[in-house]
Amino acid sequence: MLRDELGPYFGEFGGRFVPESLIAALDELDTAYTTAKTDPMFQAELAQLHATYTGRPSIITEVPRFAEHAGGARVILKREDLNHTGSHKINNVLGQALLARRLGKTRLIAETGAGQHGVATATAAALFGMSCVVYMGEVDTERQALNVARMRLLGAEVVPVKTGSRTLKDAINDALRDWVANVADTHYLLGTVAGPHPFPVMVRDFHKIIGEEARRQVLDLTGRLPDAVTACVGGGSNAMGIFHAFLDDPDVALYGYEAAGEGHLTEKHAATITRGRPGVLHGARSYMLQDEDGQTIESHSISAGLDYPGVGPEHAWLNDIGRASYLPITDDEAMQALRLLSRTEGIIPAIESAHALAGTMKLGMELGPEAVILVNLSGRGDKDMETAGAYFELFDAEAAK
Amino acid sequence: MSRVETVIAARKAAGSGALVGYLPVGFPDLQTSIDAAVALVENGVDIIELGLPYSDPVMDGPVIQRATQAALADGFKLGHGFDAVAAISARVDAPILVMTYWNPVLQYGVDRFADDLLAAGGAGLITPDLVADEAAGWLAASDRTGLDRVFLAAPSSTDARLRQSVEKSRGFVYAVSTMGITGARADVDQAARALVARLRTAGSTSACVGVGISTGDQVREVLGYADGAIVGSALVSALADGGVQAVARAAAALAAGTVATGPASE
Ligand SMILES: Cc1ncc(COP(=O)(O)O)c(C=O)c1O
Secondary structure, three states, X not given: OHHHOOOOEEOOEEOOOOOHHHHHHHHHHHHHHHHHHOOHHHHHHHHHHHHHHHOOOOXXXXXXXXXXXXXXXXXXXXXXXXXXXXXXXXXXXXXXXXXXXXXOOOEEEEEEOXXXXXXXXXXXXXXXXXXXXXXXXXXXXXXXXXXXXXXHHOOOEEEEEOOOOOOHHHHHHHHHHHXXXXXXXEEEOOOOOOOOOOHHHHHHHHHOHHHHHHHHHHHHHHOOOOOEEEEEEOOOHHHHHHHHHHOOOOOXXXXXXXXXXXXXXXXXXXXXXXXXXXXXXXXXXXEEOEOOOOOEOOOOOOOHHHOOOEOOHHHHHHHHOOOEEEEEEEHHHHHHHHHHHHHHHOOOEOHHHHHHHHXXXXXXXXXXXXXXXEEEEOEEOHHHHHHHHHHOOOOOHHHHO | OOHHHHXXXXXXXXXXXXXXEEEEOOOOOHHHHHHHHHHHHHOOOOEEEEEOOOOOOOOOOHHHXXXXXXXXXXXXXXXXXXXXXXXXXXXXXXXXXXXXXXXHHHHHOHHHHHHHHHHHOOOEEXXXXXXXXXXXXXXXXXXXXXXXXXXXXXXXXXXXXXXHHHHHOEOOEEEEOOOOOOOOOOOOOHHHXXXXXXXXXXOOOOEEEEOXXXXXXXXXXXXXXXXXEEEOHHHHHHHHHHHHHHHHHHHHHHHHHHOOOOOOOO
């Protein structure tokens, strides 16, 4: 069963490529997680938080007016945008924060790109009375300024990272450096299905509730499984979360949409599986964008949350065994889909999630009106108003001053 | 015994221990980095740790990050690393260990990397983000070529992992002095002394302490219980601030700590 993969390797991907100093902490985390997985107390605590704090189960919404632009297929959104803090990220954060508390850690650190993972981590730290430091590339602190303010309001310290490409990849480097130095009292709350084992498996497991709920909900609504499940892929957590429940349903096609920036054939993209090749980045072997010397190439995307030159190892494996397909979506395709969903359905998606919507439009035209497509709407667009406002010239010239 | 082990053993026999000096290739430019490495040896450094600049150096603090980023921005290519090894070994006898994050080796091809390093005159590799558990390809290539392989040991490592680091390493085991990244520190951790004692129990006869060491006094203190002292950021700072002359002076000051002064500090 494809659903039974436990790591540390997915085929030839995954593993632990980290300094020796971190191995003990990874082992400690792995043991704690393995225990928690089958501990009814832990599961009950997490379920309670989902029900009374996050707002789970998240609903599904069928979007027929949007679907007219997707070949007339039935399009159903899994509404992770309605979760507390505005995206799927909270699922993983609450799970890991509970684990950190069990381990006696009093300080949470995190990387963030779009700021959604940082906001979710700052939220959990506030809820559990822990201190919190969030590393965020300087470029991202500018384009996601609203989320910087949210994190600070929640009591977190936000550290703008000024090295390298000053985006998500460099934020992860700094978080790893912090963790090496402070591992005794600090948990590194990694925000996607990348990194060294056990993160890819653990983060996936905390998100697989998305697909488990959605599978039942779609069955209830349509009486059958969807023909395809779609999601955007940055590191790949929302995609693994919704894919996982369907991995062993061979008739359900799985599509991950990567950020193609200005085009996956240009040099300005973040289409890691489409354009990258296997290598080691941030502790795991997976696909990555790199030059011939193995130096990481900077990625580009209008969406901070997808602007990452790596991808989780389980996706690399699902790609190589042909179980899931990964396709590029440009900045403009995503922005058009963002506006379209807003205007046809009154739902403003995150730019990340808009990549999944744009992919779904193309897929729907291929599959036709008989098809049912389930889309993971991973987050809401409030954080992106600055970018969207500039892109579509929505601000009055006067007000902009 | 490998060349590195031979050098360390000779320094121990003389009542002291080895000084290992780190500099990155290509900083501030290729030729100056070669001249600076030669100057290290001419001023008392026993073993050169030559760093290959990498885009995502998670073990490195700000000083080394700045230097290696500058080298990359200036056009560093992996081939320059082999050129530098060859150029340095043509001028001085000290063994050269190349310090590199793992992905560049993986992309170059582990066997091809080993062959080219050997051909250039290199002694082996220090691999900060490759633990022995993931190193099957490199264990085979280093056995085939006889190159040294230096794995890390940390204060947080279990006894079983220390034994593994000792068993799999050749040349020396890199004892990470403190839980943290590279950079000068006023106090070299007590943790280093405890770690070296644990490495001895695990069977190590060749353990060098690195991370945080920046003065001759610290070198002397470390050599009181370890077989070698590794200095990086202090040398890189000197090179950045005052060029080859400054790095030569810094090396000489550090080497003063390797002069046997009667009974060791214990
Ligand atoms: C709303 C939203 N979707 C998707 C992502 C991308 O992450 P992942 O691929 O791990 O789901 C982010 C990351 O910031 C996000 O905020």
